[in-house]
Amino acid sequence: MNPLEYYKTIKPVEAKKVQQQLRQKISLEPFDGDPEYVAGADISFNRGSDMMHAAIIVLRLPDLQPVAHSLVSEETPFPYIPGLLAFRELPVLWKAWQQLQLKPDVLIMDGHGLAHPRRMGIATHFGIEIDWPTMGCAKNILTGSHDELAAKKGASVALMDGDEQVGLTLRSRTNVNPVYISPGHKVSFDDTYKIAMKTLTKYKLPRTTRLAHKWANRLRRGEAEEGYVEQ
DNA sequence: GCGACAG
């Protein structure tokens, strides 16, 4: 059964309490060995609609070739509230994860992990729920700030929330605005950097994110069907 | 009180 069913009846005040409770379960233990498979998770939806379209796609390393994908559509009863994104998107992602047969070594999610006011971004929250290594990769900052960053691909600087590091600002492509990566669960700050670099090609966003986004959109437009497919 | 605010 889906432990996230509970989140469908929850209200914002309770949601924040859940985040405070989950906080003590966060693990930043380094990832062991070299990952063989990485996956990307993303959601797509029409503005104004609560029907969420989720995609998780698994890529093989180091060639980044897709080997499997899981697509699921489901309605969400929770609105978008900054800081509470997980309660809107996790239920459908949970189904997509359960349906996925080939589990990756690490899952890269759209949005933040630790780089969250209560250190409980969607990547951390989901990692704890499924007890799996996860990390966040966001296009915008939710909380925190950082020093100037060199313009060359691979440059990085700590993302700080007060005097605490919550993530890394990463130049994923030369002369392009950076992305913000942070540990979700069961990975270290160093791991997030190494893993992110393995997934970058010629674009700003990791190939995992790009492909998950593409499939989520196909599902939304009816160009792809729900289900699990392995190559 | 005011401004900020993942997707």
Added chain:
DNA sequence: ATCTTGTCGC
């Protein structure tokens, strides 16, 4: 997040 054409810069 999504809706959209052209356009600036490496």
